[in-house]
Amino acid sequence: MHLDLYETKPRHERTFREPNERVKDFEPFMNALSMEEFIEETKRCMSCGLCFDCGNCFTYCSHGAVKKLPKGQHYEFHLETCDGCMKCFENCPCGYIEKM
Ligand code: SF4
Ligand code: SF4
Structure with missing residues (x-):
């Protein structure tokens, strides 16, 4: 978190x-x-451990590794273009993205 x-x-x-x-x-x-x-x-719910579609991972990934899916399906990660910068992890409020 x-x-x-x-x-x-x-x-x-x-x-x-x-x-x-x-x-x-x-x-x-x-x-x-x-x-x-x-x-x-x-509105005070922090959505602990669950993606709540804030869009931070998509916004902060400058390598196009986070793809937006149709509404309700959230995002998809394409690790073949990921360089491991961890910006998505650092800006995911709820702990949905874990550090490997
Ligand atoms: S680690 Fe960096 S490059 Fe990989 S998905 Fe997250 S923000 Fe994008
Ligand atoms: S940053 Fe975390 S909570 Fe926000 S859309 Fe991405 S995975 Fe979901």
Whole structure:
């Protein structure tokens, strides 16, 4: 993982119902996130170990060894043109590309 490549976004903390309210029913004691907060939380996912199609490997490879595939299939590496510069590894945020 290269954490410096991620934007820092604060967590949306859950809030709690007041105790004198909680004793009146069996509803959850934690308040739910709003839909907007929920969507913002999903954007904090770092996609650890899985390609999330950021395109950094494609952008940084100056040898044309990374080929873009149709949407949803991400990228393909052509090692016959790779010179081992490791720019793709250094700029892959989530650890999907491993150093050999
Ligand atoms: S190591 Fe360098 S040349 Fe090889 S795929 Fe990665 S960026 Fe391209
Ligand atoms: S840099 Fe990593 S996460 Fe980004 S597209 Fe390439 S393999 Fe996927």
